[in-house]
Amino acid sequence: MRRILVALLTVWAGVATAQDTLLQTLDTGDASRGWQAVGRLDIDRSGFCTAALISESLILTAAHCVYAEDGRPILPEKFTFLAGLRDDRAMATRAIIRVTPHPAYVHHDTEARDEAVAVDMAVLELDRPVRLPSLHPYGIGPAPRGDTEVAVVSYARQRANAASLQKTCHVLDAARGVLMMSCAADFGASGAPVFWTVDGVPRIVAVMSAKGTSQGTPVSLAVTAASAIDAVLVAHRSGVNSVQPPAIATQPRFTSSGTRNDTGAKFVRP
Incomplete structure (x- = not known):
């Protein structure tokens, strides 16, 4: 996988896709309509990632988001999911009761290794289902081919209090469950x-x-959803590789914004 990804980087060096759109801040009800089931996943006092509802009780995110830098799994009570967060107000706020990364994922501290990208996926189970008409879970689609137009909704540094939409960016290439994109x-x-x-x-x-x-x-x-989601869901249902709260768990706290500046030799964890 490392050689393939490096080769793809060489092939696509210097590519700029003129049709890619700029980030649009989803700071109004009209702008965010249809994207509210994407939320900010706060990690107690250490930062945040982005996640999205895939069922009333499950959210999807990256596996590296559920590990501390020392490689230990982060306990479920350290997470809070803020669905449709906009201007410090979420449409739904949920605690997490179980965390399941892909069973093949191995965390490599701050280094984003190529072979880990293909399985960098996790599901987190909410303490209560989200049952709001405006927060409809997303379905999983097939892996797109090269030059497919895609969109990304995310929270990130300097835009942590409202999601941003890149309505159009492109898949540059795909190999072994990994997409390279202009997003x-x-x-x-x-x-x-x-x-x-x-x-x-x-x-x-x-x-x-x-x-x-x-x-x-x-x-x-x-990581392509179609290539990894089944293994994650099977592991979650069976309890394999799941992190569950201890017998006596503290209530999660709403945490302030932060960043995790994990960097790798060739790739940076966003």
């Missing part, structure tokens, strides 16, 4: 859903994992 990414965008809209219905086709540059050209990497 923008910054710290906090880890776990952001990548959407492919077909027949007017947006579906999650990938989860943002890392960003990098090739000869000055920004690229982002994402």
Whole structure:
């Protein structure tokens, strides 16, 4: 995988996609309509990632978001999911009771290794279902091909209090469950859903994992949802690799914004 990704970076060096749109802040009800089921996943006193509802009780994010820098899994009570967060007000706020990363994911501290990107996916179970008409969970779509137009909704550094939409960016190439894209990414965008809209219905086709540059050209990497989601859900249902709260758990706190500046040799965790 490392050689393939490096080769792809070389092939696509210097590519700039003129059709890519700029980030649009979803700071009004009209602008955010349809995207409210994306939320900020706060990590107690250490930062945040982005996550999205895939059922009434499950959210999808990146696996590296659920590990501390020393490699230990973060306990569920340290997370808070803020669905549709805008101007410090969330449409739904939920605690987390169980965390399940992909069973093949191995956390490598601050280094974003190529082989980990292909399995950089986790699901988190909410303490209560989200049952609001405006927060409809997203379906999972097939892996897109090269040059497919996709969209990304994310929270990130300097835009932590409202989601941003990049309505159009492009898949540059794909290999072994990993997409290379022209989509923008910054710290906090880890776990952001990548959407492919077909027949007017947006579906999650990938989860943002890392960003990098090739000869000055920004690229982002994402794990394809279709290639990894089944293994994560099976592990979650069976309890394999799941992190559950201790017998006596403290209530999670609403945490302030922060960033996790995890960097890798070739790729940076957004």
